[in-house]
Amino acid sequence: MVKQVVYTSNCTGCWIDGSLGESHRRAKLADMLYDIPGSDSLIKELEANPSDDYSEEDDAIALIQEHTEEGYTWILEAGDLILVKSEDRP
Numbered sequence: 001m002v003k004q005v006v007y008t009s010n011c012t013g014c015w016i017d018g019s020l021g022e023s024h025r026r027a028k029l030a031d032m033l034y035d036i037p038g039s040d041s042l043i044k045e046l047e048a049n050p051s052d053d054y055s056e057e058d059d060a061i062a063l064i065q066e067h068t069e070e071g072y073t074w075i076l077e078a079g080d081l082i083l084v085k086s087e088d089r090p
Helices: 022-033 040-047 055-066
Strands: 013-016 072-077 080-085
Touching (some): 013 022, 022 040, 022 055
Antiparallel strands (some): 013 080, 072 080
């Protein structure tokens, strides 16, 4: 099955401002998953209370990465989620 590319080079930049807190980060991750087929259960996990290890956030970022244009990657830095060109990754 071919994965639908949702996030492309036109989407680079900061998507989540970590200074706005955990609930904002989780809500924004859930919003980012809406266009990705099969993400309903993960969206529900993000909308619920976080697990002790926040693994659902890691799972969300991994799934978003699977639907991102090749050559681009997501980094989580100080709570900010940023899409960068892979070669520009710090």
